[in-house]
Amino acid sequence: MSHAYLSIEQVxxxxxxxxxxxxxxxxxxxxxxxxxxxxIIGHSGCGKSTLLNIVAGLTDATSGAVLLDGKLVDQPGPxxxxxxxxxxxxxxxxxxxxxxxxxxxxxxxxxSAGERHDWTMRNLELVQMQHALDKRPxxxxxxxxxxxxxxxxxxxxxxxxxxxxxxxxxxxxTRAHLQDQVMQIHAELGNTVLMITHxxxxxxxxxxxxxxxxxxxxxxxxxxxxxxxxxPRQRIALVADPTYLECRSxxxxxxxxxxxxxxxA
Amino acid sequence: MQTIARxxxxxxxxxxxxxxxxxxxxxxxxxxxxxxxPAASGRLARAVRDxxxxxxxxxxxxxxxxxxxxxxxxxxxxSLPAPSAIIExxxxxxxxxxFDSGGTNKGLFxxxxxxxxxxxxxxxxxxxxxxxxxxxxxxxxxxxxxxDPLFQVxxxxxxxxWLPLSLAAFRDGQPSAIFVIFITSVWPIIINTAVGIRNIPxxxxxxxxxxxLNAGEYFFKIMIPSAAPYIFTGLRIGIGLSWLAIVAAExxxxxxxxxxxxxxxxxxxxxxxxxxxxxxxxxxxxxxxxLVALLARGVTRGTANT
Ligand SMILES: Nc1ncnc2c1ncn2[C@@H]1O[C@H](COP(=O)(O)OP(=O)(O)O)[C@@H](O)[C@H]1O
Ligand SMILES: [Mg+2]
Numbered sequence: 001m002s003h004a005y006l007s008i009e010q011v012x013x014x015x016x017x018x019x020x021x022x023x024x025x026x027x028x029x030x031x032x033x034x035x036x037x038x039x040i041i042g043h044s045g046c047g048k049s050t051l052l053n054i055v056a057g058l059t060d061a062t063s064g065a066v067l068l069d070g071k072l073v074d075q076p077g078p079x080x081x082x083x084x085x086x087x088x089x090x091x092x093x094x095x096x097x098x099x100x101x102x103x104x105x106x107x108x109x110x111x112s113a114g115e116r117h118d119w120t121m122r123n124l125e126l127v128q129m130q131h132a133l134d135k136r137p138x139x140x141x142x143x144x145x146x147x148x149x150x151x152x153x154x155x156x157x158x159x160x161x162x163x164x165x166x167x168x169x170x171x172x173x174t175r176a177h178l179q180d181q182v183m184q185i186h187a188e189l190g191n192t193v194l195m196i197t198h199x200x201x202x203x204x205x206x207x208x209x210x211x212x213x214x215x216x217x218x219x220x221x222x223x224x225x226x227x228x229x230x231x232p233r234q235r236i237a238l239v240a241d242p243t244y245l246e247c248r249s250x251x252x253x254x255x256x257x258x259x260x261x262x263x264x265a
Numbered sequence: 266m267q268t269i270a271r272x273x274x275x276x277x278x279x280x281x282x283x284x285x286x287x288x289x290x291x292x293x294x295x296x297x298x299x300x301x302x303p304a305a306s307g308r309l310a311r312a313v314r315d316x317x318x319x320x321x322x323x324x325x326x327x328x329x330x331x332x333x334x335x336x337x338x339x340x341x342x343x344s345l346p347a348p349s350a351i352i353e354x355x356x357x358x359x360x361x362x363x364f365d366s367g368g369t370n371k372g373l374f375x376x377x378x379x380x381x382x383x384x385x386x387x388x389x390x391x392x393x394x395x396x397x398x399x400x401x402x403x404x405x406x407x408x409x410x411x412x413d414p415l416f417q418v419x420x421x422x423x424x425x426x427w428l429p430l431s432l433a434a435f436r437d438g439q440p441s442a443i444f445v446i447f448i449t450s451v452w453p454i455i456i457n458t459a460v461g462i463r464n465i466p467x468x469x470x471x472x473x474x475x476x477x478l479n480a481g482e483y484f485f486k487i488m489i490p491s492a493a494p495y496i497f498t499g500l501r502i503g504i505g506l507s508w509l510a511i512v513a514a515e516x517x518x519x520x521x522x523x524x525x526x527x528x529x530x531x532x533x534x535x536x537x538x539x540x541x542x543x544x545x546x547x548x549x550x551x552x553x554x555x556l557v558a559l560l561a562r563g564v565t566r567g568t569a570n571t
Contacts, residue, residue: 056475057473058475075474076471076474076477077475077477078474078476078477080475084468084471086468088466088471089490090469090486090487090490092490092491092493092565102476105476105477105478105482131393147479156475156476179472
């Protein structure tokens, strides 16, 4: 068996609805080391979210298995914190309370009330949201909501951080700002990250490896692109970096030459 | 070196002139003047205008209606009293709502209070039972399929149609009235709560699953707050129906209460008293509705508008 920190082994997934069965994923295998930052890129509808949800335990694989730190994944849990595409903060709770809910649930037995408060604050400071503790999600911008979502996930001290198009709904400037913050947090904490994206530049800038998925139905991993750029990475300096450009064109060619979405909207 | 960064950001008012005259290069930067803030006195005037636009139209409509009414009913032989006649005939009731001469001969305040007490009791039971049943029904697809048609039929039964049945069951006016209020207002609360529970976004359920919330935590921290806007819609419809039901029920049951007061006035041909009572009934019904709406706004802050 493999000795990777997170390993996805021969995962198949089909959805059955009524009499019809759609095969979404076929024989997907991936090994991720501790501290690695992995991006999953592929055309819309190919099954990226499905794969992430299987790792999260929110969806069951039809066959195959996911192992994390030697243990079989069979239900959702805070060791695989998810940042959902549309933030999914609870709108009736303030920014502080949203993170606190997670902290109290995960560390209710192991940390004192004071320690839990400090831990909540520390994670909000990490995403620079300590100025809006008492605001409700409706009162802050989309970028801020996503930052609170990230703080909530980080506060669970997960073994793997799962990000489903975390910056997809944001404007370009906010997105760049958040990408820089996530890079900084990754450098500081060394989390293992699995991130879905449809943005090629984002994938190259953030990742150690880029996993490229073929189009569905029955999508599989087509290629994996290593990104051997040293960290810390500066987006401006990378604009003309030959390694950066090479990775970028590898991914672009995969997506738009060999696996074009024929029925693109 | 730091002083370089501290150049004034604001431009003088005449900055536009040299900017437009400067030789045009590609990507020239144009600095615009900083707009001034509106004066504070303007804000006060606007507040006064805002209040006026809300209060003036209804007051005006009311004045016109009263004038038309006065004109129509001032003719000799009119079957209903004009507003001036009502004030004259019912003057005692208007100026002293608090008198109590024993029996059912009391001021309007006491009648309204008795009715409100019945509503409070019947409605509270309806809220507790309605939210509990609605939560149960909303959680299960089969309970929803089995019970929803039943609820939809029962909720259309008019309040007064329940009264004979409840009198037969309770053999007493007081609990019968309270039961009628309960049975009238419970349906919209059940139905709306169930819909609210069914509509909890999958995302919130996923958050709960990732955090491994237990059943109790899920109920209080996710279900109830998430369904609150729906629950309050039901509560608001319910309070309106309760008030409708109590007036009708009291007419038949008797005793102290605004419904009986109206019936009594009709039997004594005191049409002015009836109209005065109707005005009170309308105003209190309106206030009850506002009260629940206000409570809803306070409790569901942030939930409804996302
Ligand atoms: N619960 C479900 N039932 C049936 N089909 C589903 C379900 N979830 C996803 N799918 C299908 O699986 C495919 C992949 O979906 P998804 O993983 O969301 O794609 P992506 O995230 O890559 O855009 C889509 O064709 C979608 O219609
Ligand atoms: Mg998706």
